[in-house]
Amino acid sequence: MAAIIKLTLSQQPFLNANGFSRAFPFYVQLDEQLHIVQLGRSMQKIVGPIEHRIHLNNVFQVLCPKNMDTYEDLQRNVGETLTLVSCTGEGVTFRGCPEQGENNTLLLLLTPILQSYAEQQDAGLSFSDFAKHDAAADTLLLAQTTRMSALDAERISMRLRHRSEQLSSILELNIHGVVFFDSEQTILHVNSAFLEILGLKRAEALDMCLTDLDAWLLDLSDKDTGDCPSLAVLRETYESEKLQTTLHLARPRSRIIRLACAHSPDGGTVYYLRDITHETEVDRMKSEFLAAAAHELRTPMVSIFGFSELLIHRKFTEEQRADMLRTIHRQSGLLVKMVNELLDLARIESRRGLDLKIQSHSLHELIENSVKGLMRTDTDRQVNVATVPNVSVMIDPEKMQLAINNLLSNAFKYSPQGGAVTLNVHIDTVGAEPFAVIEISDQGIGMSPEQLDKAFERFYRADASGNIPGTGLGLSMVKEIAELHKGRIKLTSKMGVGTVAILGIPLAALPNAGDLTELASHIKKEIQ
Amino acid sequence: MICNALIVDDQSDIRKLIMMTMQSEKFELYEADNGEDAWRMACNLRPCIVLLDVMMPGSLDGFQVCEKIKTDDMLKLTTKVIMLTARGQTADVERGHAVGCDAYMVKPFSPLALSGLVEKLIGSE
Numbered sequence: 001m002a003a004i005i006k007l008t009l010s011q012q013p014f015l016n017a018n019g020f021s022r023a024f025p026f027y028v029q030l031d032e033q034l035h036i037v038q039l040g041r042s043m044q045k046i047v048g049p050i051e052h053r054i055h056l057n058n059v060f061q062v063l064c065p066k067n068m069d070t071y072e073d074l075q076r077n078v079g080e081t082l083t084l085v086s087c088t089g090e091g092v093t094f095r096g097c098p099e100q101g102e103n104n105t106l107l108l109l110l111t112p113i114l115q116s117y118a119e120q121q122d123a124g125l126s127f128s129d130f131a132k133h134d135a136a137a138d139t140l141l142l143a144q145t146t147r148m149s150a151l152d153a154e155r156i157s158m159r160l161r162h163r164s165e166q167l168s169s170i171l172e173l174n175i176h177g178v179v180f181f182d183s184e185q186t187i188l189h190v191n192s193a194f195l196e197i198l199g200l201k202r203a204e205a206l207d208m209c210l211t212d213l214d215a216w217l218l219d220l221s222d223k224d225t226g227d228c229p230s231l232a233v234l235r236e237t238y239e240s241e242k243l244q245t246t247l248h249l250a251r252p253r254s255r256i257i258r259l260a261c262a263h264s265p266d267g268g269t270v271y272y273l274r275d276i277t278h279e280t281e282v283d284r285m286k287s288e289f290l291a292a293a294a295h296e297l298r299t300p301m302v303s304i305f306g307f308s309e310l311l312i313h314r315k316f317t318e319e320q321r322a323d324m325l326r327t328i329h330r331q332s333g334l335l336v337k338m339v340n341e342l343l344d345l346a347r348i349e350s351r352r353g354l355d356l357k358i359q360s361h362s363l364h365e366l367i368e369n370s371v372k373g374l375m376r377t378d379t380d381r382q383v384n385v386a387t388v389p390n391v392s393v394m395i396d397p398e399k400m401q402l403a404i405n406n407l408l409s410n411a412f413k414y415s416p417q418g419g420a421v422t423l424n425v426h427i428d429t430v431g432a433e434p435f436a437v438i439e440i441s442d443q444g445i446g447m448s449p450e451q452l453d454k455a456f457e458r459f460y461r462a463d464a465s466g467n468i469p470g471t472g473l474g475l476s477m478v479k480e481i482a483e484l485h486k487g488r489i490k491l492t493s494k495m496g497v498g499t500v501a502i503l504g505i506p507l508a509a510l511p512n513a514g515d516l517t518e519l520a521s522h523i524k525k526e527i528q
Numbered sequence: 529m530i531c532n533a534l535i536v537d538d539q540s541d542i543r544k545l546i547m548m549t550m551q552s553e554k555f556e557l558y559e560a561d562n563g564e565d566a567w568r569m570a571c572n573l574r575p576c577i578v579l580l581d582v583m584m585p586g587s588l589d590g591f592q593v594c595e596k597i598k599t600d601d602m603l604k605l606t607t608k609v610i611m612l613t614a615r616g617q618t619a620d621v622e623r624g625h626a627v628g629c630d631a632y633m634v635k636p637f638s639p640l641a642l643s644g645l646v647e648k649l650i651g652s653e
Contacts, residue, residue, distance in 0.1 A: 295615070298614040299635070306637065306638075316548075
């Protein structure tokens with residue numbers, strides 16, 4: 001049937017050479033001597049530039065049928081399948097059929113046999129090089145689509161793998177415990193924080209179902225709090241505000257845990273365990289501190305407010321009036337002192353030592369200034385200062401002086417009946433570090449072991465009668481200052497005997513051998 | 529008629545303030561600086577009024593002393609208790625009323641208002 005079609009390149013009104021080449025981009029036109037007259041535009045890409053009228057056999061080898069050596073051989077095969085291979089380039093195989101052209105020419109209407117997208121690329125062909133009706137293009141398009149899909153799938157799977165690794169790291173590095181159950185209540189994921197909080201091994205946990213975990217939690221919970229933690233109950237709760245609860249665990253260590261739960265769309269459940277032990281404790285301390293501060297600030301105000309009101313509205317003797325005014329004055333002084341100390345303490349604490357001006361400072365000078373700075377107008381009692389070694393300490397002189405002042409002032413205040421207030425200094429080491437140890441002792445009222453335990457608490461007063469003035473903030477501040485200097489503070493005391501405050505301050509590097517000798521002699525004295 | 533008034537506070541200045549506020553021919557004034565003494569003195573003195581601080585050293589706080597007075601068969605009939613404390617939160621006030629105090633005043637207080645309150649409580653006898 002194909003044999004009777006007479007193909008034309010130019011005279012056909014609807015198919016000019018360009019249109020023909022688009023319809024048969026791989027055609028080869030031959031003259032009677034089998035010289036190549038013209039090539040389709042895509043065929044030109046494959047065979048490259050060739051000589052004009054070169055013989056077919058120089059460019060192609062006819063594979064099938066055999067013995068197609070002459071024009072007539074091919075003419076006899078018009079409309080039959082023809083397979084040939086290009087001799088140039090990559091050696092592309094073509095299949096098609098010879099057709100009779102005009103002016104005694106033959107047209108080989110061919111299409112390349114390409115198995116894959118890679119082969120198409122190797123041949124330097126793109127999809128536009130194929131005729132739209134050519135099934136080879138469809139096959140190649142399918143091959144390419146498949147290949148692209150495979151590449152996409154691989155890319156997506158890699159992306160998913162990375163994402164999943166990222167999520168795992170996020171989950172794992174989370175400091176809060178996370179556990180994820182699927183809709184069958186089997187554990188799918190669990191992070192290390194969760195395992196740590198509940199004292200579980202990963203393998204154990206992954207073996208558990210919701211009920212097992214509930215039993216485990218109940219076992220760990222602090223029975224005194226009456227908690228009856230249940231993940232299952234929490235899971236059944238649908239009101240969002242109830243999807244949280246607090247657990248008190250007694251084991252593996254005592255903790256308060258905030259447990260939250262969320263449902264995932266696929267029926268799974270995520271539980272989130274947040275250790276709130278520390279923040280609960282901080283909250284409690286803050287409330288306690290505020291309550292204590294409010295109480296302590298109100299106490300002097302009671303006297304100021306009350307006595308002044310009485311003075312305004314009632315008549316008193318001159319002596320009573322003087323006494324009341326003295327009380328108002330004393331209590332307002334206390335109020336001012338308390339506010340100042342609170343501010344000092346808050347400042348020291350909030351800066352966490354950032355504004356400390358630590359420098360090498362003479363211990364001798366520090367002690368001398370501290371004793372001088374102690375304003376005692378109401379008594380002629382003196383501090384007995386023993387010999388101070390000639391060494392330097394690493395301190396912020398202003399802050400450390402405040403601390404020593406406080407200790408000296410306590411020694412006087414708490415020995416109202418008199419007795420010696422003594423300041424001793426010796427050198428000692430803690431670990432390898434040398435410390436200047438300042439001991440301030442009094443022969444005052446002393447403290448019971450219970451009072452001693454609370455001595456550094458803010459607002460704690462060993463004397464609650466109000467007879468000894470004070471704010472209960474001094475020792476807290478001394479402790480804060482000592483700690484900021486990486487120093488030590490300790491109290492020893494005995495009821496009715498007196499108190500010794502022991503303050504250790506790090507020594508500065510020893511400047512010369514003379515000091516070393518002196519230091520050694522001091523240590524020797526200590527040992528003796 | 530002169531009746532006994534017991535003033536309980538661990539701060540001597542505040543005891544002095546209350547004593548000066550209460551100074552009149554109506555009262556014989558007594559003072560205590562802790563819960564245990566307050567309870568013991570209340571039992572002995574059978575005061576018509578006790579002015580009671582809450583936070584004090586020792587094992588009995590003001591609430592406990594008030595509760596003891598108000599659950600004592602004899603004292604509950606004769607003794608009015610005014611809690612006089614720096615603890616002014618609702619929960620504290622509620623606790624005061626729960627242990628049976630007749631009035632609750634938060635420090636700092638007005639001595640004149642305290643006088644008025646005492647008058648009112650004793651007058652209602």
